[in-house]
Amino acid sequence: MSLVVRLRSLVCLLGRFPALAGVDLDVAPGEIVLVTGPNGAGKTTLVRVLAGLLAPHSGEAEVRGHDLFTDRRAARRRTALVGHETYCYDDLTATENVRFFARAAGVRDDGPVRDALERVALGPAADVVHRGLSAGQRRRLALAVALVRDPELLLLDEPHAGLDATGRAVLDDAVRAAPGEGRTVVMVSHELQIARTLATREVRVDGGQVVPIEAAPAPGPTAAGESGR
Amino acid sequence: MIWQEAALVASKDLRIEARARVAIGQILPFGLIVILLFAFALDPDRGVLARVAPGLFWVAVLLSMLLAVGRAFAIETHHAARDGLRLAGLDGASIFLGKAAAIALQLLLLEVVLGIGVIVLYGVDVHGWPIVLITALAATIGMAATGTLYGVLAAGLRVRETLLPLLMLPVLAPVMLGATRAFEDGLGGVPGDAWPWVAMLTLFAALYTAIGVLAFGALWEEGT
Amino acid sequence: MTTELDRDQLLAPVLRRVLGWSALVSMVALVAFGLFGAPTDAVQGDAQRVMYLHVPSAWLAYLAFFVTAAASAFFLWPRTRATVWDRVAGASAELGVMFTALALVLGSIWGRPVWGIWWAWDARLVSTALLFFLFLGYLALRRIPGGDPVGVAKRNAIAALIAFVDVPIVHFSVEWWRTLHQQATVFNPELNPQIHGVMGLTLWIGTIAFTLAFVYLLDRRYRLAVLEDGQEERALDRAIEDRRSQAVGAGSVS
Numbered sequence: 001m002s003l004v005v006r007l008r009s010l011v012c013l014l015g016r017f018p019a020l021a022g023v024d025l026d027v028a029p030g031e032i033v034l035v036t037g038p039n040g041a042g043k044t045t046l047v048r049v050l051a052g053l054l055a056p057h058s059g060e061a062e063v064r065g066h067d068l069f070t071d072r073r074a075a076r077r078r079t080a081l082v083g084h085e086t087y088c089y090d091d092l093t094a095t096e097n098v099r100f101f102a103r104a105a106g107v108r109d110d111g112p113v114r115d116a117l118e119r120v121a122l123g124p125a126a127d128v129v130h131r132g133l134s135a136g137q138r139r140r141l142a143l144a145v146a147l148v149r150d151p152e153l154l155l156l157d158e159p160h161a162g163l164d165a166t167g168r169a170v171l172d173d174a175v176r177a178a179p180g181e182g183r184t185v186v187m188v189s190h191e192l193q194i195a196r197t198l199a200t201r202e203v204r205v206d207g208g209q210v211v212p213i214e215a216a217p218a219p220g221p222t223a224a225g226e227s228g229r
Numbered sequence: 230m231i232w233q234e235a236a237l238v239a240s241k242d243l244r245i246e247a248r249a250r251v252a253i254g255q256i257l258p259f260g261l262i263v264i265l266l267f268a269f270a271l272d273p274d275r276g277v278l279a280r281v282a283p284g285l286f287w288v289a290v291l292l293s294m295l296l297a298v299g300r301a302f303a304i305e306t307h308h309a310a311r312d313g314l315r316l317a318g319l320d321g322a323s324i325f326l327g328k329a330a331a332i333a334l335q336l337l338l339l340e341v342v343l344g345i346g347v348i349v350l351y352g353v354d355v356h357g358w359p360i361v362l363i364t365a366l367a368a369t370i371g372m373a374a375t376g377t378l379y380g381v382l383a384a385g386l387r388v389r390e391t392l393l394p395l396l397m398l399p400v401l402a403p404v405m406l407g408a409t410r411a412f413e414d415g416l417g418g419v420p421g422d423a424w425p426w427v428a429m430l431t432l433f434a435a436l437y438t439a440i441g442v443l444a445f446g447a448l449w450e451e452g453t
Numbered sequence: 454m455t456t457e458l459d460r461d462q463l464l465a466p467v468l469r470r471v472l473g474w475s476a477l478v479s480m481v482a483l484v485a486f487g488l489f490g491a492p493t494d495a496v497q498g499d500a501q502r503v504m505y506l507h508v509p510s511a512w513l514a515y516l517a518f519f520v521t522a523a524a525s526a527f528f529l530w531p532r533t534r535a536t537v538w539d540r541v542a543g544a545s546a547e548l549g550v551m552f553t554a555l556a557l558v559l560g561s562i563w564g565r566p567v568w569g570i571w572w573a574w575d576a577r578l579v580s581t582a583l584l585f586f587l588f589l590g591y592l593a594l595r596r597i598p599g600g601d602p603v604g605v606a607k608r609n610a611i612a613a614l615i616a617f618v619d620v621p622i623v624h625f626s627v628e629w630w631r632t633l634h635q636q637a638t639v640f641n642p643e644l645n646p647q648i649h650g651v652m653g654l655t656l657w658i659g660t661i662a663f664t665l666a667f668v669y670l671l672d673r674r675y676r677l678a679v680l681e682d683g684q685e686e687r688a689l690d691r692a693i694e695d696r697r698s699q700a701v702g703a704g705s706v707s
Contacts, residue, residue, distance in 0.1 A: 013689075015599075018692050019696075021693045041700075055601040076316055076318055085309035085313075087309055087312060089245055090249075090307055091249045092244065100317075101313070104317035208693075382612060395589065400587070403622045406626050429622070447611060451599065451607055
């Protein structure tokens with residue numbers, strides 16, 4: 001059983017700043033890994049490195065068997081990211097956006113495009129241009145774009161933020177269904193209560209590294225600085 | 230495969246333009262204003278305009294092209310679309326060809342309108358249509374390829390608007406030169422002299438298209 | 454990204470000293486020949502002596518561009534990729550833009566007393582002017598930092614090569630353009646009655662002197678770049694330590 005993600009002493013720079021300062025991480029297929037940690041800990045950077053968007057600086061990094069130092073583009077092929085931005089084009093409709101990314105991933109027909117939109121409950125808004133969608137609808141569209149590509153590795157960066165009840169239901173269903181669909185999920189979230197029920201494992205990141213998880217802090221003044229945004 | 234992907238990217242860009250109408254609504258008027266300003270500067274009554282029309286035409290096209298290239302990459306900056314395109318798994322060469330094709334098509338349309346403007350406003354007679362059309366095609370492809378290359382290089386940089394002209398215009402000087410000379414021959418009615426310039430423009434276009442296919446991918450990855 | 458090709462200086466200290474002194478000596482020789490040894494030109498008078506600086510400057514401008522392009526190519530080729538090439542490319546471009554500007558200014562100084570003009574649309578001058586702008590663009594781009602040092606260096610290297618490919622096209626199309634119009638190519642030294650004898654010798658001395666100076670300055674500028682980068686690496690190590698220590702204190706501060 002080969003690992004989906006394998007990181008050793010990974011250092012990653014943003015300009016001159018070492019956002020990741022030595023990360024060790026293994027993720028096996030079918031896991032749903034929750035990544036937690038305070039703001040500025042490097043969680044988003046970690047997700048971007050796993051997505052192959054950021055070039056690592058030093059250490060070892062393999063995603064789906066591909067070395068991120070030499071073969072980033074291949075590593076991305078069956079990876080999808082739902083991040084802070086939607087990656088969509090303002091002047092294209094929801095359908096056109098999903099169709100574009102589907103075609104780019106090699107999906108020929110429109111069937112999967114319609115299915116993806118239905119799955120995120122955007123059927124009625126399918127012909128609305130991206131600019132005209134609400135924030136919650138846009139987040140769901142980003143999820144549709146990710147799912148239509150049939151990814152093996154699904155990366156979610158604070159996916160619950162900005163979602164309404166429908167959106168949350170859609171997202172949670174998708175995450176729960178992931179292992180059954182052959183996907184591995186790495187999810188960054190501050191919504192600890194929901195996320196912990198979805199995840200199979202939790203990893204805590206702080207100061208650019210993976211740190212041991214202490215016992216869950218009791219609700220109170222000290223925890224207030226970490227949960228939420 | 231690469232052609233299908235390029236067509237996908239090109240149709241995406243053109244569809245966005247059809248909806249947003251930036252090229253038609255802003256860049257085209259800009260080109261026409263430049264043509265008009267030249268008339269202010271050069272005084273229509275002195276009979277100079279018709280003689281220098283080829284040069285003025287291509288200067289107007291070149292300046293408009295800067296805007297078109299900037300716009301082609303600006304659409305990728307909203308909502309981190311650039312990251313999205315990278316994640317989408319498209320080959321760098323395909324994205325280059327698609328974007329360059331879309332820019333070239335918009336430029337050709339621009340040239341048609343500006344050409345009409347020059348003919349009407351400057352009182353120009355066109356004798357050698359084949360020369361004019363082939364020159365425009367070769368020059369446009371060269372400009373689009375170069376523009377796409379430098380566009381990606383400057384894209385996402387905070388100084389994009391000022392860096393892009395500085396990088397592009399010196400490199401495009403030969404295109405400016407060749408296109409103007411060829412047009413002069415086409416308008417003056419001595420077509421024989423134009424063909425060497427057309428050959429040079431074709432060489433330039435082929436060369437920079439090849440460079441783009443090879444280098445665009447690396448530049449696309451390294452940007453923010 | 455350090456490989457066996459990287460080094461702290463381009464030239465061994467002994468070689469550099471020899472080079473520096475040779476450059477100095479040949480410069481002195483150039484001054485001697487240029488001002489005194491070479492005969493006064495029958496047509497242009499003493500103003501013609503500017504040529505002994507102008508021509509070598511122009512030669513150096515093109516040499517520097519070639520060095521930048523070659524270094525960029527070596528950097529891009531995976532088997533020879535090393536930081537040394539990126540630094541050489543940058544150093545050479547800085548020297549190149551200087552010598553290009555010098556060539557243009559000297560051309561102006563030469564032209565004014567002799568032909569009464571500050572500028573002529575001679576093919577060579579125009580090509581050199583465009584070269585100047587190509588350099589400026591490249592240097593402007595180099596000043597812009599990016600996230601990943603290798604990526605930034607790759608971007609700069611590609612930009613150098615794209616511009617370099619244009620240089621012969623510029624040269625030939627401008628040449629063609631100006632000869633078609635049959636301007637009096639007064640600035641073209643080759644068109645003067647053969648430059649031979651002491652004048653030719655002085656030109657050679659000038660070319661050699663400038664080339665030696667170029668290599669010497671390239672080495673010095675390279676050394677400066679190494680020192681600058683060294684500072685950055687130490688700063689990075691400190692930054693990594695600071696970053697990691699952020700976690701140790703977590704739990705009490707957010």
